[in-house]
Amino acid sequence: MTSELLQFAFSGLTVGAVYALVALGFTLIYNASGVINFAQGEFVMIGGMSTVFLSALGVPLPIASIVAVAVAVLVGLLLWALAIEPARGASPVTLIIITIGASIFLRGLSQTVFDKQFHSLPPISGDAPVRLAGAAVLPQTFWVLGGSFAVVVLLWLFLERTLLGKAVLATAANRVAARLVGINTALVVGLSFGVSAAIGALAGILVTPITLTSYDVGTLLALKGFAAAMLGGMGNPFGAVVGGLAVGLIEAFGAGLISSDYKDAFAFLVILAVLFFMPAGLFGRRSVERV
Amino acid sequence: MVARFATPLVLLVLIVGVFFAVDSSFILRVAALVFIYGLAAIGLNILVGDCGQVSLGHAGFLGIGAYATAVLPAQTGLHPLLAMVVGVVAAGLLALLVGRPVLRLRGHALAVATLGLGILVAMVITNEAWLTGGPDGMRVERLTLFGWRVRGADNWYWITAGVLLLGALVACSIKASPTGRALRAVHDSEVAAMVAGIDVARYKTLAFVISAVYAGVAGGLLALYDGFVTPDVAGFLNSIELITMVVLGGMGSVLGAVVGATILTALPQLLTAFSEYEHMVLGLIMMVVMIVLRAGIVPSLLALVGRGGRA
Numbered sequence: 001m002t003s004e005l006l007q008f009a010f011s012g013l014t015v016g017a018v019y020a021l022v023a024l025g026f027t028l029i030y031n032a033s034g035v036i037n038f039a040q041g042e043f044v045m046i047g048g049m050s051t052v053f054l055s056a057l058g059v060p061l062p063i064a065s066i067v068a069v070a071v072a073v074l075v076g077l078l079l080w081a082l083a084i085e086p087a088r089g090a091s092p093v094t095l096i097i098i099t100i101g102a103s104i105f106l107r108g109l110s111q112t113v114f115d116k117q118f119h120s121l122p123p124i125s126g127d128a129p130v131r132l133a134g135a136a137v138l139p140q141t142f143w144v145l146g147g148s149f150a151v152v153v154l155l156w157l158f159l160e161r162t163l164l165g166k167a168v169l170a171t172a173a174n175r176v177a178a179r180l181v182g183i184n185t186a187l188v189v190g191l192s193f194g195v196s197a198a199i200g201a202l203a204g205i206l207v208t209p210i211t212l213t214s215y216d217v218g219t220l221l222a223l224k225g226f227a228a229a230m231l232g233g234m235g236n237p238f239g240a241v242v243g244g245l246a247v248g249l250i251e252a253f254g255a256g257l258i259s260s261d262y263k264d265a266f267a268f269l270v271i272l273a274v275l276f277f278m279p280a281g282l283f284g285r286r287s288v289e290r291v
Numbered sequence: 292m293v294a295r296f297a298t299p300l301v302l303l304v305l306i307v308g309v310f311f312a313v314d315s316s317f318i319l320r321v322a323a324l325v326f327i328y329g330l331a332a333i334g335l336n337i338l339v340g341d342c343g344q345v346s347l348g349h350a351g352f353l354g355i356g357a358y359a360t361a362v363l364p365a366q367t368g369l370h371p372l373l374a375m376v377v378g379v380v381a382a383g384l385l386a387l388l389v390g391r392p393v394l395r396l397r398g399h400a401l402a403v404a405t406l407g408l409g410i411l412v413a414m415v416i417t418n419e420a421w422l423t424g425g426p427d428g429m430r431v432e433r434l435t436l437f438g439w440r441v442r443g444a445d446n447w448y449w450i451t452a453g454v455l456l457l458g459a460l461v462a463c464s465i466k467a468s469p470t471g472r473a474l475r476a477v478h479d480s481e482v483a484a485m486v487a488g489i490d491v492a493r494y495k496t497l498a499f500v501i502s503a504v505y506a507g508v509a510g511g512l513l514a515l516y517d518g519f520v521t522p523d524v525a526g527f528l529n530s531i532e533l534i535t536m537v538v539l540g541g542m543g544s545v546l547g548a549v550v551g552a553t554i555l556t557a558l559p560q561l562l563t564a565f566s567e568y569e570h571m572v573l574g575l576i577m578m579v580v581m582i583v584l585r586a587g588i589v590p591s592l593l594a595l596v597g598r599g600g601r602a
Contacts, residue, residue, distance in 0.1 A: 108570025
């Protein structure tokens with residue numbers, strides 16, 4: 001029984017790490033601009049699909065991965081420059097529809113540029129499972145977990161230790177005040193789109209050997225990432241990571257112990273319950289309405 | 292009085308005009324689909340546009356209406372129309388039940404809560420295959436009224452158009468009533484509305500129930516018209532399409548809801564020849580329209596015309 005639970009825990013943490021990275025992307029963009037970017041899942045898809053197709057062209061995997069991240073960053077910056085920046089000041093729901101439009105557009109584009117098949121990538125360290133206290137764990141799982149951890153640490157270092165990172169934090173705290181002290185907030189918003197895209201693409205590359213990828217994987221990931229970010233408290237990076245891992249674990253244990261048909265239901269039931277008692281999420285700031 | 296009848300009159304003229312202008316049962320069939328989704332969008336607009344509460348799970352109510360209309364006649368032999376009434380009541384009751392706790396949430400929390408609600412409904416429909424046929428969907432008994440089998444593009448065009456007109460008339464009446472003003476007050480500022488003596492929780496729930504009933508009716512019509520239902524009708528993508536219709540056409544505008552429904556329903560049908568590019572075109576239109584006409588198509592154009600008139 002314990003080995004079974006450990007098995008569920010590992011698979012939950014693996015998908016949870018991807019949800020956490022997507023939620024982190026939501027959080028970065030939300031903090032810098034107040035926009036909920038529903039095209040976040042498309043970055044994950046672009047990362048995975050670009051790597052698949054580049055390596056099919058004979059490009060070595062490491063280079064293909066780097067180019068794929070660069071492609072995603074470019075798409076993120078274009079999204080910001082062509083769709084978000086021109087709509088500055090529009091209502092939140094209008095901006096949401098714009099990002100949903102962008103996600104539909106990107107899905108259609110990759111359906112044309114790539115194809116509609118499912119694709120996989122070779123695992124980085126082979127596919128012989130590692131025995132761990134009775135649970136069989138794919139080596140790629142450690143890459144996903146380690147990669148996600150590295151991203152979180154690097155992001156933390158960037159935000160806390162560099163001047164540019166502090167500008168991002170200042171913009172998140174108060175955009176007008178940040179502009180008053182001379183921070184180029186438009187640049188910060190653009191940067192947040194680029195970084196979010198890079199994080200999403202990296203998640204897509206790492207997880208493709210386990211979960212496969214296709215042109216339409218982004219929708220569900222965006223949904224789960226958004227839910228995870230809300231669970232942790234929108235705007236809190238730490239909350240996003242905890243929320244992502246929690247959603248992954250709830251899904252894995254719900255599917256393993258209760259019913260795999262209703263695996264997505266458990267996560268949303270827990271989120272509904274949490275929001276009912278803590279409307280700002282687990283680690284979110286309470287907001288006060290101004291009259 | 293003018294405000295109450297202007298929009299339904301415009302719709303009536305359009306409906307009659309289209310019927311006599313086109314001579315293609317394909318277009319009439321697409322139009323009937325537009326009317327059904329237009330009805331759902333009008334209802335959702337009361338919640339989103341007037342009351343200011345977002346719902347990303349409204350297709351769940353559409354699904355309840357559709358599946359009640361499909362399942363009850365097959366299981367109990369109930370007349371499809373009565374089954375549809377049961378479905379509409381069920382959608383309204385669910386909204387009433389969950390309305391108060393869910394609508395306490397604001398903004399993005401409300402978005403994720405309604406999203407979860409819609410997904411739960413879609414999941415029950417997909418997984419309880421013994422009742423609903425599962426992911427493959429199920430056939431719906433053909434509608435028979437007093438021995439007359441309802442069929443043909445013409446008849447469905449007029450039936451759906453009639454229900455749409457009725458829905459538009461009711462929505463316009465609500466907007467012109469004290470209830471409509473109370474809903475808009477909640478939208479502008481909940482605190483100010485409360486100070487003015489408006490029971491905010493009650494009016495939010497009322498808007499939620501009204502929009503759920505509209506969606507239930509639309510779902511039932513969709514099942515009867517299509518003769519087949521699949522869980523996609525309740526799915527997340529359908530919810531997103533509904534909210535997009537409302538925002539694209541114009542929040543708070545009855546005519547806008549129908550315009551939005553027209554674009555999102557008719558466009559994919561017309562683009563089937565270019566199915567390769569369908570998603571790209573749809574996504575591009577959504578982005579460009581929302582960037583250029585931020586308040587939605589109908590209100591933005593009306594504002595443009597108004598400014599031109601004054602100048």
